[in-house]
Amino acid sequence: MKTVLMVAEKPSLAQSIAKILSRGNMSSRKGLNGACSVHEYTGSFSGQTARFKMTSVCGHVMTLDFTGKYNHWDRVDPAELFSKAPTEKKEANPKLSMVKFLQVEGRGCDCIVLWLDCDKEGENICFEVLDAVLPVMNKPRGTEKTVFRARFSSITDTDICNAMGRLGEPDHNEALSVDARQELDLRIGCAFTRFQTKYFQGKYGNLDSSLISFGPCQTPTLGFCVERHDKIQSFKPELYWVLQAKISSDKDTSVLLDWDRVRVFDREIAQMFLNITRMEKEAKVEGTSRKEKAKQRPLALNTVEMLRVASSSLGMGPQHAMQIAERLYTQGYISYPRTETTHYPENFDLKGSLKQQANHPYWAQTVKQLLADGVNRPRKGHDAGDHPPITPMRSATEAELGGDAWRLYEYITRHFIATVSYDCKYLQNTISFQIGTERFTCSGKMLTSSGFTEIMPWQSIPPEESLPSCQKGDTFVLSEVKMLEKQTSPPDYLTEAELITLMEKHGIGTDASIPVHINNICQRNYVTVENGRRLRPTNLGIVLVHGYYKIGMDELMEVSFSPLAATGKPLSRCGKCHRFMKYIQAKPSRLHCSHCDETYTLPQNGTIKLYKELRCPLDDFELVLWSSGSRGKSYPLCPYCYNHPPFRDMKKGMGCNECTHPSCQHSLSMLGIGQCVECESGVLVLDPTSGPKWKMACNKCSVVVHFFENAHRVRVSADTCEACEAALVDVDFNKAKSPLPGDETQHTGCVFCDPVFQELVELKHAAPCHPMHRSGPGKRQGRGRARGRRPAGRLNPRRPKDKMAALAAYFV
Numbered sequence: 001m002k003t004v005l006m007v008a009e010k011p012s013l014a015q016s017i018a019k020i021l022s023r024g025n026m027s028s029r030k031g032l033n034g035a036c037s038v039h040e041y042t043g044s045f046s047g048q049t050a051r052f053k054m055t056s057v058c059g060h061v062m063t064l065d066f067t068g069k070y071n072h073w074d075r076v077d078p079a080e081l082f083s084k085a086p087t088e089k090k091e092a093n094p095k096l097s098m099v100k101f102l103q104v105e106g107r108g109c110d111c112i113v114l115w116l117d118c119d120k121e122g123e124n125i126c127f128e129v130l131d132a133v134l135p136v137m138n139k140p141r142g143t144e145k146t147v148f149r150a151r152f153s154s155i156t157d158t159d160i161c162n163a164m165g166r167l168g169e170p171d172h173n174e175a176l177s178v179d180a181r182q183e184l185d186l187r188i189g190c191a192f193t194r195f196q197t198k199y200f201q202g203k204y205g206n207l208d209s210s211l212i213s214f215g216p217c218q219t220p221t222l223g224f225c226v227e228r229h230d231k232i233q234s235f236k237p238e239l240y241w242v243l244q245a246k247i248s249s250d251k252d253t254s255v256l257l258d259w260d261r262v263r264v265f266d267r268e269i270a271q272m273f274l275n276i277t278r279m280e281k282e283a284k285v286e287g288t289s290r291k292e293k294a295k296q297r298p299l300a301l302n303t304v305e306m307l308r309v310a311s312s313s314l315g316m317g318p319q320h321a322m323q324i325a326e327r328l329y330t331q332g333y334i335s336y337p338r339t340e341t342t343h344y345p346e347n348f349d350l351k352g353s354l355k356q357q358a359n360h361p362y363w364a365q366t367v368k369q370l371l372a373d374g375v376n377r378p379r380k381g382h383d384a385g386d387h388p389p390i391t392p393m394r395s396a397t398e399a400e401l402g403g404d405a406w407r408l409y410e411y412i413t414r415h416f417i418a419t420v421s422y423d424c425k426y427l428q429n430t431i432s433f434q435i436g437t438e439r440f441t442c443s444g445k446m447l448t449s450s451g452f453t454e455i456m457p458w459q460s461i462p463p464e465e466s467l468p469s470c471q472k473g474d475t476f477v478l479s480e481v482k483m484l485e486k487q488t489s490p491p492d493y494l495t496e497a498e499l500i501t502l503m504e505k506h507g508i509g510t511d512a513s514i515p516v517h518i519n520n521i522c523q524r525n526y527v528t529v530e531n532g533r534r535l536r537p538t539n540l541g542i543v544l545v546h547g548y549y550k551i552g553m554d555e556l557m558e559v560s561f562s563p564l565a566a567t568g569k570p571l572s573r574c575g576k577c578h579r580f581m582k583y584i585q586a587k588p589s590r591l592h593c594s595h596c597d598e599t600y601t602l603p604q605n606g607t608i609k610l611y612k613e614l615r616c617p618l619d620d621f622e623l624v625l626w627s628s629g630s631r632g633k634s635y636p637l638c639p640y641c642y643n644h645p646p647f648r649d650m651k652k653g654m655g656c657n658e659c660t661h662p663s664c665q666h667s668l669s670m671l672g673i674g675q676c677v678e679c680e681s682g683v684l685v686l687d688p689t690s691g692p693k694w695k696m697a698c699n700k701c702s703v704v705v706h707f708f709e710n711a712h713r714v715r716v717s718a719d720t721c722e723a724c725e726a727a728l729v730d731v732d733f734n735k736a737k738s739p740l741p742g743d744e745t746q747h748t749g750c751v752f753c754d755p756v757f758q759e760l761v762e763l764k765h766a767a768p769c770h771p772m773h774r775s776g777p778g779k780r781q782g783r784g785r786a787r788g789r790r791p792a793g794r795l796n797p798r799r800p801k802d803k804m805a806a807l808a809a810y811f812v
Contacts, residue, residue, distance in 0.1 A: 004045050005109040005137075006054040007102070007129050009116045011036050012330040013155070014056035017115055020160045021052070031055060033101045045111070055105055060121075061128040063092040064182045066190070073194050081191040087183060099132045106133030113148045114170055115163075118387060119338055119512065124178035126170040153387045154335035156394075189215045196544075212544070213524050217509045219548070221517045222526050222537070224502045226545035228494045229537045235490035241270035242484045245440050247283050247433070247476040249468035254479060257283070257433055257440035263486075274483045276436045282475040283433040283440065295424040295461070297452040299342040299381040300389030301415045303511035304504050306337065306408075309415075311496035311533050313458070314407050317522075318496060318515035324408050325390075333401070334412055335391050338512045342381030345388055350375050350420055356395050362410070363417060366455050370421060378419045391416045414455050421452035426461050431470060435478060442467060493534040565594035572610050574598075575621035575640055583608060591624075591639050600639040602626065603655070611636045611689075617664050618646050625689060626655065633697040633704060634687055636666050657685040657699040668699065671716055673751060674726030677763065678703050684751075686716050686729075696751075707751065707761040710737045721750035729757075 008014035015037065018026055022041035029038050039054040069075050070085040091099060106112070112133060116122035130147065140146045149170045152163040192214030200212055241264055245257040264270045299305075303322075310321035325337035344350065354375060357367045370376075381389075392413040398406045430443040444464045453460035468476070494502075496518060503509055509517050518535075521527050526541030537545075568582035574593040581591040581600070589608060591600045602608055603626045611623040616638035627634035637655035645652055647660050656666040664670065668685060673696055676682035682700030694708045708714055708731050717728040733745045739760060740747050749757050 002050040002110040004050050004052050004111045004113060005106050006052060006113040006115055008056040010330055011056045014054050015039060016155045016332055017160055018054035020157050021164060031101050032104055033096045035096055038105060053105060057098055058096060060092045060125055061098050062089040064186050065090050078191045078195040081187055102129060102132040103136045107136040109137050111146045113150055115150045118151050120174045120178050123171045123174040127175045154393050155332040185216060217517045218520045220508050221503060222521045222541055223545050224499055225494055225527050225535045225537045226542050229542060232490045237487040239487050240265045241267055242486060243273055244482055244484055245435060246480040248479045255442055255468060257442050260439040260441060270483055273438055277438050277481045280436045280478055283435045283478050285470050285472055285474040286432040286434045287472055289430045291428045293426055293428050297421055297423055298415060298418050299379050300344055300419050302339050302342050302389055303337060304500055306390055308497040308500050309411060310408060316404060319519040322515045324405050328405060328409055332393055333396050333409055335393055336387045337390055339387035339389060340384035340511050341386055341389055343383045344378055348388060353391055360395050363455055375420045376422050417455045418452040421455060424451040424453045425449040429467050431467060493536050496533045499535060564592040572622035572624055575619040600643050616641060634689060673716060676701060676703055705761060705763050717748060721753055723753045726750055726752055
């Protein structure tokens with residue numbers, strides 16, 4: 001009969017798994033280290049009767065450390081820790097004798113099943129366990145498989161039995177990634193920590209910390225807190241003024257109106273508006289609106305959101321909340337609490353999980369109503385490919401759990417029920433008023449369906465005073481108009497919840513390590529936790545981060561490299577300061593304004609020159625001209641618009657040939673002729689600098705159309721072709737070189753349809769031809785006629801009649 005060793009990550013987890021798999025028919029004993037128990041039972045494995053031994057470790061078995069002398073701070077230069085110092089694996093807790101314990105229990109076993117947590121750290125612990133037990137296990141026969149990995153997300157009968165029925169293998173690559181991270185953390189953290197601690201303690205006698213630590217994740221975490229502190233300290237309050245109007249809807253009721261201008265920062269202007277409105281006796285209704293709106297139910301719960309809510313709403317620190325969640329998990333009350341996923345798997349039993357809560361004294365009525373009406377499909381969230389979202393696995397009461405454990409369980413359960421509830425719906429009522437020349441509004445919300453807020457009442461729509469019944473043209477007595485003086489206020493110190501959001505956004509730490517990093521900066525006396533769980537940096541934390549900001553990296557670089565302000569040649573004027581910007585030709589080519597300290601990227605792989613000293617009508621920057629050569633494409637561009645698109649339908653990196661400004665003479669609207677003859681999205685745009693060898697080029701692909709060689713002038717007409725709606729072209733030739741019939745010198749027509757123009761148009765490519773465009777027999781290589789071609793789609797680049805209205809419509 002085979003003996004199968006099974007190892008979990010914690011003693012309580014081992015007991016729960018063994019109890020499920022043995023159906024309670026097991027014997028238990030203490031291991032030699034006194035910390036881990038061994039649970040034994042007989043069962044079936046691979047179709048044969050086997051003896052099972054289930055035990056556990058207590059987290060990591062091994063830890064990474066430096067060898068010998070490198071652990072003595074006074075004998076080693078911290079710089080040596082980066083590369084010279086060798087590392088070794090040591091027992092994480094020598095007092096537990098974990099390696100010896102595993103070897104004693106593993107001796108004589110035939111197979112091992114690893115029940116470690118299903119994350120990267122768990123995979124790493126798998127191989128720590130294997131390193132300890134494989135040398136003492138029975139040798140496999142031939143190619144017999146002896147190492148198995150169980151993957152599970154909750155401690156329920158179904159999940160544990162399913163995991164046992166589909167055993168896999170541990171992931172060695174994930175384990176190695178943890179090894180790499182551990183070594184980086186050790187070398188960087190120890191080197192900087194030792195250097196900082198020795199340096200500062202050797203200079204200052206009143207440091208309020210015995211260890212001045214550094215960490216690749218800990219230090220950026222502290223940096224966010226100090227950055228907010230600096231904003232608070234540098235904040236200068238600014239006075240502003242607000243108009244507040246009050247109308248009487250009946251004898252006993254008055255309604256406050258909000259000013260549409262919101263606020264102004266000039267007192268004299270505010271006083272002027274006040275004087276204008278005070279002259280009026282009535283407020284006239286300009287319009288009313290009633291819109292049905294919805295407040296969406298939450299996404300499924302992941303670790304980061306759980307920690308945010310625990311801190312902001314439950315008053316629990318992230319480290320404490322994570323410890324409670326892990327205890328609830330090992331006791332079988334919730335699913336695995338370390339996950340980035342906010343999307344339920346397709347096979348997730350939503351109805352079964354809801355039914356478990358159907359008799360709970362706090363939310364039974366809500367759950368039963370949901371089951372009766374039909375469970376609502378949850379919102380589609382993010383599937384990170386790790387574990388399902390955090391959900392309750394069985395019903396529990398406050399008396400059963402008590403204290404913080406109950407409060408966290410209650411939130412997790414309410415959140416789960418909310419994800420399968422319906423959206424909260426309400427009516428948004430808005431009334432617009434005109435008082436003299438000024439507009440005011442009042443608005444209110446009226447709940448129509450509570451939806452998920454029934455189970456999450458703190459998210460509900462608060463009751464508001466009802467608005468007066470009215471319609472357009474009605475008037476109300478203006479009972480008061482006054483001007484309020486206020487001032488801008490600084491931001492507050494970061495809350496733990498806000499810090500968690502910043503860490504997640506910038507990729508600092510993982511869902512499991514974020515609480516550890518926040519706890520570290522508190523324990524090291526870098527920040528203190530104040531009311532509302534706000535993090536206020538200490539003097540030590542502030543000085544450290546400011547010191548990192550001032551490390552002389554720039555001084556080192558300037559020894560070998562020139563700053564931007566001292567590089568390049570003056571080319572074009574900045575639209576902000578109207579001084580010359582310098583053109584840096586070295587890749588990546590760019591323009592730099594030393595006065596504004598702004599740098600603007602440019603198109604690459606071409607030449608840049610000033611474009612006739614013309615300026616952009618939007619920002620007053622001088623235009624530059626990019627060209628890929630005489631036989632290629634060229635187009636003007638505004639350096640500012642190229643980096644900061646002015647219209648919502650433009651993207652960064654677009655020149656004037658793609659600009660949708662409706663009236664600028666350099667824009668697509670004025671120079672666009674028709675859709676590209678070869679690509680679907682491009683537009684052929686006249687190159688006004690190309691004369692006398694005129695051409696138009698696609699603003700998306702490499703197509704270049706040469707036409708009207710030696711023409712004196714070529715312009716895009718405001719009129720369009722009746723056949724294809726491409727813009728007509730006005731061409732003016734010198735009499736001596738005119739190819740037009742009858743010695744004519746001027747002609748207006750369509751490039752694609754006009755028979756007079758057909759012999760004067762030739763298509764080329766600015767880059768090597770695509771294979772599908774190569775010439776066939778009887779045609780010159782790489783060239784084809786545009787004769788008889790029609791645009792593949794429709795484009796109407798005609799000018800708008802009301803230029804200012806069109807311009808306003810295009811602005812973001």
